[in-house]
Amino acid sequence: MPAASLTPARPFSLASSIRFLEGFTPASYDQTADGVLRLAFPADDADSVIGCAVRQEEAADGKPGTVHLEFTVHAEGEATRPPLRSGVGEAVTAQIARIISLDVDGTGFPALADTDPVVAGLQADYPGLRPVCFYSPYEAAAWSVIGNRVRKTQAAAIKAGLARAHGRALDVAGRRLSAFPAPAVLRSLGHFPGLTQVKIERLHAIAEAALNGHLDAAALRAQPTEQALASLRELPGIGPFSAELILIRGAGHPDVFPLAEPRLHQAMATAYGLDAATAAAPGRLAHIADAWRPYRSWVAVLLRVRAQETVTLR
Structure with a gap:
């Protein structure tokens, strides 16, 4: 092996x-x-x-x-x-x-804690946690389409069902796992429970983009951020939020501050003790996040993890 x-x-x-x-x-x-x-x-x-x-x-x-x-x-x-x-x-x-x-x-990530108490607290609460990404921009884009206008748990069940029905089953360290369908397989998908015809067509377009190299992780990360996001928004069903998800959590870009994610903005406002007006102003939040460079994506993920745990504990 x-x-x-x-x-x-x-x-x-x-x-x-x-x-x-x-x-x-x-x-x-x-x-x-x-x-x-x-x-x-x-x-x-x-x-x-x-x-x-x-x-x-x-x-x-x-x-x-x-x-x-x-x-x-x-x-x-x-x-x-x-x-x-x-x-x-x-x-x-x-x-x-x-x-x-x-x-x-x-190497430079721990040093952010020296000047930012919020980051220091996040690093202390989640030692050694780095973003765990989608397997590829292709999979992240497919998730964005599947999850549009449905609950996350429902979308996850559909995605897992697609893997079992159309993905490759592999034995990995004593467990049987099913991979998400490869682009050529997804492109030929005709019908699947829980997916509307519009979503099927959008998934075909995502698969085609992957096969044509338009969802290459290295290429997306090499482009200026706004250029990469603009190209992703050209895909059917991919809006500002989904484009950021694909770039950050699909391509693994380490240094992007999401401008289209209100839940992150609220989590950031809570952590920094900001007022409601600032929480609703992504540009002002982005200015604060500049201090996180070149790990803006990493800090954003830690903020989301803390916010999710807070919701779960309530």
């Missing part, structure tokens, strides 16, 4: 990542509590499906432990996994690193 290792530029906790996924509705993550992160998903090449087990060594000398990956790569439509082609292992490793935000140098 192909394997690779990632050395986190601190901080990073795989255990925190797993806890995050357990509370992240779109992931429908419910697996054995053994410290292993099990993943099954379409590869960035839009032609393969990956199964991966992620483990982390215990921390030593205050440094995060090395993260170890064991994965298999299956060509879509093939009964068994073929031998790895040249460069495929590196591409798979890079995608997994992006999913758990280990493709970003986090």
Whole structure:
């Protein structure tokens, strides 16, 4: 089985990542509590499906432990996994690193706490937690379409049903997982319970965009933020909120402040003790968030996690 290792530029906790996924509705993550992160998903090449087990060594000398990956790569439509082609292992490793935000140098992240007590509190409450992303911009875009105008729990059930009915089933570290359908499969979808015809057509467009390379994570992150968001908003069913979700949590961009997410703005206002007028002014909040550079996405995720836990505890 192909394997690779990632050395986190601190901080990073795989255990925190797993806890995050357990509370992240779109992931429908419910697996054995053994410290292993099990993943099954379409590869960035839009032609393969990956199964991966992620483990982390215990921390030593205050440094995060090395993260170890064991994965298999299956060509879509093939009964068994073929031998790895040249460069495929590196591409798979890079995608997994992006999913758990280990493709970003986090060395400077702890220093934000020195000048911002809110960030200091978030880092203390969620040690080592980095954003856990959707597997790809493609999957994030598909989730945005599926979840439009329905409850998150209902959308998650539909998404999981699509994976079971049309995705590749893989054995990952002793568990059977179903990956979300690859773009070519989704593009041919004719009907599915819970999805309107409009959503089916929009999912076809998302799949086509992925196959044409228009949802490439590296390309989206390389563009100026507003340019990337504008290109995403050209996709049917993708508005400002969804475009930010795809860029931040699909492509894994580490430094974007969401302007179209009122719940985040309210969470930020609560954390900083801001008045209602400021909470309703994304531009003013964005100015405050400038102090989080180059980790604006990371701090925003921690604020959302705290806000969600507060709601859950009530």
